Amino acid sequence: xxxxxxxxxxxxxxxxxxxxxxxxxxxxxxxxxxxxxxxxxxxxxxxxxxxxxxxxxxxxxxxxxxxxxxxxxxxxxxxxxxxxxxxxxxxxxxxxxxxxxxxxxxxxxxxxxxxxxxxxxxxxxxxxxxxxxxxxxxxxxxxxxxxxxxxxxxxxxxxxxxxxxxxxxxxxxxxxxxxxxxxxxxxxxxxxxxxxxxxxxxxxxxxxxxxxxxxxxxxxxxxxxxxxxxxxxxxxxxxxxxxxxxxxxxxxxxxxxxxxxxxxxxxxxxxxxxxxxxxxxxxxxxxxxxxxxxxxxxxx
Amino acid sequence: xxxxxxxxxxxxxxxxxxxxxxxxxxxxxxxxxxxxxxxxxxxxxxxxxxxxxxxxxxxxxxxxxxxxxxxxxxxxxxxxxxxxxxxxxxxxxxxxxxxxxxxxxxxxxxxxxxxxxxxxxxxxxxxxxxxxxxxxxxxxxxxxxxxxxxxxxxxxxxxxxxxxxxxxxxxxxxxxxxxxxxxxxxxxxxxxxxxxxxxxxxxxxxxxxxxxxxxxxxxxxxxxxxxxxxxxxxxxxxxxxxxxxxxxxxxxxxxxxxxxxxxxxxxxxxxxxxxxxxxxxxxxxxxxxxxxxxxxxxxxxxxxxxxxxxxxxxxxxxxxxxxxxxxxxxxxxxxxxxxxxxxxxxxxxxxxxxxxxxxxxxxxxxxxxxxxxxxxxxxxxxxxxxxxxxxxxxxxxxxxxxxxxxxxxxxxxxxxxxxxxxxxxxxxxxxxxxxxxxx
Numbered sequence: 179x180x181x182x183x184x185x186x187x188x189x190x191x192x193x194x195x196x197x198x199x200x201x202x203x204x205x206x207x208x209x210x211x212x213x214x215x216x217x218x219x220x221x222x223x224x225x226x227x228x229x230x231x232x233x234x235x236x237x238x239x240x241x242x243x244x245x246x247x248x249x250x251x252x253x254x255x256x257x258x259x260x261x262x263x264x265x266x267x268x269x270x271x272x273x274x275x276x277x278x279x280x281x282x283x284x285x286x287x288x289x290x291x292x293x294x295x296x297x298x299x300x301x302x303x304x305x306x307x308x309x310x311x312x313x314x315x316x317x318x319x320x321x322x323x324x325x326x327x328x329x330x331x332x333x334x335x336x337x338x339x340x341x342x343x344x345x346x347x348x349x350x351x352x353x354x355x356x357x358x359x360x361x362x363x364x365x366x367x368x369x370x371x372x373x374x375x376x377x378x379x380x381x382x383x384x385x386x387x388x389x390x391x392x393x394x395x396x397x398x399x400x401x402x403x404x405x406x407x408x409x410x411x412x413x414x415x416x417x418x419x420x421x422x423x424x425x426x427x428x429x430x431x432x433x434x435x436x437x438x439x440x441x442x443x444x445x446x447x448x449x450x451x452x453x454x455x456x457x458x459x460x461x462x463x464x465x466x467x468x469x470x471x472x473x474x475x476x477x478x
Numbered sequence: 479x480x481x482x483x484x485x486x487x488x489x490x491x492x493x494x495x496x497x498x499x500x501x502x503x504x505x506x507x508x509x510x511x512x513x514x515x516x517x518x519x520x521x522x523x524x525x526x527x528x529x530x531x532x533x534x535x536x537x538x539x540x541x542x543x544x545x546x547x548x549x550x551x552x553x554x555x556x557x558x559x560x561x562x563x564x565x566x567x568x569x570x571x572x573x574x575x576x577x578x579x580x581x582x583x584x585x586x587x588x589x590x591x592x593x594x595x596x597x598x599x600x601x602x603x604x605x606x607x608x609x610x611x612x613x614x615x616x617x618x619x620x621x622x623x624x625x626x627x628x629x630x631x632x633x634x635x636x637x638x639x640x641x642x643x644x645x646x647x648x649x650x651x652x653x654x655x656x657x658x659x660x661x662x663x664x665x666x667x668x669x670x671x672x673x674x675x676x677x678x679x680x681x682x683x684x685x686x687x688x689x690x691x692x693x694x695x696x697x698x699x700x701x702x703x704x705x706x707x708x709x710x711x712x713x714x715x716x717x718x719x720x721x722x723x724x725x726x727x728x729x730x731x732x733x734x735x736x737x738x739x740x741x742x743x744x745x746x747x748x749x750x751x752x753x754x755x756x757x758x759x760x761x762x763x764x765x766x767x768x769x770x771x772x773x774x775x776x777x778x779x780x781x782x783x784x785x786x787x788x789x790x791x792x793x794x795x796x797x798x799x800x801x802x803x804x805x806x807x808x809x810x811x812x813x814x815x816x817x818x819x820x821x822x823x824x825x826x827x828x829x830x831x832x833x834x835x836x837x838x839x840x841x842x843x844x845x846x847x848x849x850x851x852x853x854x855x856x857x858x859x860x861x862x863x864x865x866x867x868x869x870x871x872x873x874x875x876x877x878x879x880x881x882x883x884x885x886x887x888x889x890x891x892x893x894x895x896x897x898x899x900x901x902x903x904x905x906x907x908x909x910x911x912x913x914x915x916x917x
Contacts, residue, residue: 185707189700196697293523302527303794304720304751311731322706323732328699398728399696400751402720404524408694440700443689451661451692 185322186440192328194436195336196395200409201416201428202339203387209423210360210380213270214278216285218388219410220292221261225389226396226405227300229253233307233396246313247331250393258386266381271374289406297403304400311397325398332394339387340429347425356380360423412454419458421471430469431457510825511583514553514814516541517576519569519588519597520612522561525694528719529589529747529799533612534559535792536800537586539784540807550814551825562588566596573597577604583828584609586806589799591615591663601626607828611806612799614664614765616894619854626828628835628853630809631766631802634664635894636886638671638716639901640859641743641763643886644879645712646679646906648761648863649739652711656687656738658701658725660717665690668716668743675898679905686710691721698725702732710738718744723752730755746875747797749864753872756864762875764860768801768844772860773878773913775844784843805842805857809849812840852890856883865915877912885909 204218229250236245269288273281314326347353358366359376367373391409399405416435420427438453449456461469518537521530537557545554558580560572569588576582585608587597594613601608602624610618610629614637618629645652657672659665669688676683686708689701705713713734717725722745729735735757742748743763749756770776770785784804788796817826817834826834839848847857862875885905888897 182707185703186700189703192699193697297523297527302523302531304528304723306723306727306751308727308731316732322703323734324699324703325731395696398699398724400720400723400727402525403527404694405696405720408692408696443700443704447687447689450690 181320182444183441185319186444187437188319188324188329189443190433190437190440191333192436193439194432195332196391197412197416197435198336198429198432199339199391199394200388201413201420201432202343202425203384203391204410204413205417205420205423205425205428206343206387207381207384208417209425210356211270211274211377212278213274213281213285214414214422215270215384216282216410217265217288217292218285218384218413219406220289220296221257221385221388221406222392222395222409223296223401223406224261224292225254225257225392226399226401227296227305227392228257228389229393229396230305230307230401231300233309237307237309242309243313246309246397250310250396251390253393254386254390257389257392258382261389262382262385263378265385266378270381271377274377289410293403293406296406300401302403304402306400308397327397335390335394336429336432339390340425343425352379415454415458417468419461419468421465421468424468424470427468427470431461508821508825508827510551511553514550514555514584515580515582516555516557516810517573517580517582517585517587518557518559519562519572519585519593520559521563521589522559524563525719525721526563526589529612529797530562532792532794532797533589533799533803536788536796536803537807539787539791540804543787544807544811550811551818553825558582562590562593566592569593570596570600573600573606574604577606583607584810584831586611586803586810588613591617591667594618598622598624598627605828607832609806609810612802615667616888619852620893624853626832628809628832628849629855630805630847630849631855632857632859632883632887633854633894634668635671635888635898636859636881636883637743637763637765638668639675639886639898640861640879640881641714641741641761642672642675642679643881643906643909644761644763644861645739645741646903647879647909648877649712650680650906652683652739654684654686654708654710655712655714656689656705656708656710657685658687658689658691658698658705658713658715658717660693660695660721661690662693665693665716669714671895671898672714672716674895675901678899678901679903693721695721696724698728699732701725702729702734705729705734706732706737712741713738714741716743718747722748726752727755730757735760744798746860747799749872749874750795750797751872754866756873758864758866758873760864760873762862762864762873764862764875765798766801766805767847767857767860767880768798768805769860769875770795771874771915772844773880773915778844780841781843801843805847805855808842809835809838809840809847809855813838850890854887854890856887858882859886862915867915867917869917874915876915878915879909879912881909 232249311327316323317326359373416431420431435454442449442453520533521527541555562569589612591613594610608627614634616633616635741761745762746764775781813835817830836851858880862878864873865876888894
């Protein structure tokens with residue numbers, strides 16, 4: 179029993195790490211820009227596809243094992259650095275003051291467009307590139323074979339992202355500026371802060387996080403059309419459960435969902451699919467604004 | 479009753495309009511059309527497009543080949559393709575549009591069983607000749623009788639019974655089994671068929687885990703850990719597409735193949751993609767009597783030319799949806815040609831075509847198949863075990879067995895799920911001898 183629980187925890191941690199990487203970008207963007215970005219799932223998918231493409235190119239070189247891991251980060255930076263500013267400048271900056279419903283519709287339309295763009299570029303056949311997993315190799319826990327990628331790298335990157343993000347927002351000038359704009363845009367602007375620039379920076383960073391989530395998922399998953407849909411649905415569940423804009427909440431919720439899912443696979447497999455949503459419903463029944471959320475006063 | 483001049487004139491005016499409805503349709507003379515329009519529903523988006531797009535590609539290729547040799551009865555074919563991914567309601571709307579606005583003469587539907595279950599009744603309403611080209615559910619012709627629909631392939635019952643018979647042949651002493659299927663209709667239904675058949679043929683097998691990950695799942699690491707801990711003799715998965723590829727790769731990375739015998743009834747469609755990650759000794763099915771290295775048809779010109787043309791254009795080997803599409807088109811062509819001949823060379827009515835298709839026996843890329851009187855197609859089931867060879871950078875099938883329909887398919891008028899409960903161990907011995915892969 180103890181061994182089974184340990185195995186469930188190890189599996190849950192790896193899954194939670196991936197979920198967190200995607201959800202944290204979504205919650206960061208909402209926290210600052212107040213836009214629920216449905217296209218976040220597309221950034222995840224494109225990050226995964228670009229990582230797989232770069233990984234395949236790197237695999238053909240002599241330095242393949244050394245490049246296997248850096249290409250994941252490079253893919254995320256590329257996707258975030260190109261798509262983030264493009265989408266923010268051309269689309270989002272025009273709808274910040276509009277109704278949330280319109281924002282949802284615009285980002286949903288973008289999501290649909292990017293889904294087709296993925297099919298145009300990468301086709302519909304599943305794509306798989308697992309050089310990063312192979313580079314790190316397997317490891318045995320008792321009698322069970324795990325991959326080092328799953329057991330160490332994924333949770334490690336997620337933990338580093340969480341700590342790094344908290345440090346950045348609380349300890350650096352740029353981070354404090356972002357927090358200031360989040361709390362009161364008008365006051366921050368009056369103090370001389372360029373809110374538009376903060377929005378651009380945050381959205382680009384959020385896009386990079388989604389792309390990094392996709393890039394990290396790519397070595398263990400086959401990439402098929404619609405891969406972004408599943409992740410965005412789960413991310414919304416995480417963000418809603420955590421409380422919109424709550425980074426620590428996203429980490430805790432991702433952990434709850436990851437552990438809940440893996441425990442379900444071991445002890446009640448029929449609940450595996452619904453566990454994230456059962457957790458969401460239970461939390462929202464008790465705390466309608468999420469675990470870390472709080473009611474927001476409407477300004478008249 | 480007195481016949482007035484007005485009544486006589488009204489009757490004369492109404493007669494041409496009324497006659498098609500009064501007379502049986504097959505008595506109405508059919509004019510040879512300038513083209514034969516085919517509506518094809520398939521997945522062009524979403525995860526199932528891994529099957530839908532190869533199916534569409536095969537249709538394009540074969541229709542071109544048919545047209546270059548005179549079409550059907552001298553009539554060229556033209557296809558209109560619709561995406562079934564948005565769902566059944568959308569698909570039904572599109573089918574109506576194709577029938578009523580586009581003047582489609584025949585529908586080729588669909589990949590999803592849910593789509594076929596909805597399209598067949600609509601075909602009756604619209605009197606639209608329909609060939610069910612890929613969907614697997616056995617319920618369609620078991621629960622209803624349709625005049626306007628036939629299926630040019632087998633169904634889920636033989637697709638699941640054949641892998642079980644093959645497993646019983648190569649590993650008859652297995653005692654424990656785990657299943658990892660997608661959590662949707664096919665995953666659940668295929669497991670129900672397997673379980674019922676296994677309980678009949680080999681009672682006492684302990685099912686140690688029934689795992690149904692979310693449809694579209696991209697991570698199976700928890701399931702794999704669980705399976706490593708349980709160590710079942712056999713692991714069954716009827717998954718397909720990207721999910722099967724992911725499961726295979728994650729299982730290979732974690733050496734699960736070394737501990738259990740895998741049975742993957744749909745893995746023929748994944749062989750080229752997963753490559754040598756899939757080890758030797760895995761039991762693989764092809765969902766029918768087809769594979770590009772089919773043991774009895776591989777040297778035939780028809781299959782060789784098709785494989786070559788398909789590879790040349792799409793840079794991939796054909797997989798089972800391409801063969802299913804080929805079966806539908808070859809079946810349709812054979813049906814029309816037989817109906818034209820029976821009609822004295824005149825173009826047949828829709829009803830004549832559909833009546834001819836029942837009982838039709840026709841040649842396709844890898845052999846011949848028959849359509850039963852209830853509309854259900856009968857074809858052997860190709861099973862094999864993976865083997866790595868130099869000629870291909872992915873596994874090929876070895877020790878292939880072509881299970882005949884009378885061993886794996888329930889007879890007309892019976893329900894597949896009831897019929898598999900009557901199977902006996904004798905069925906295992908009645909299978910033909912295996913055919914080894916030859917270079």
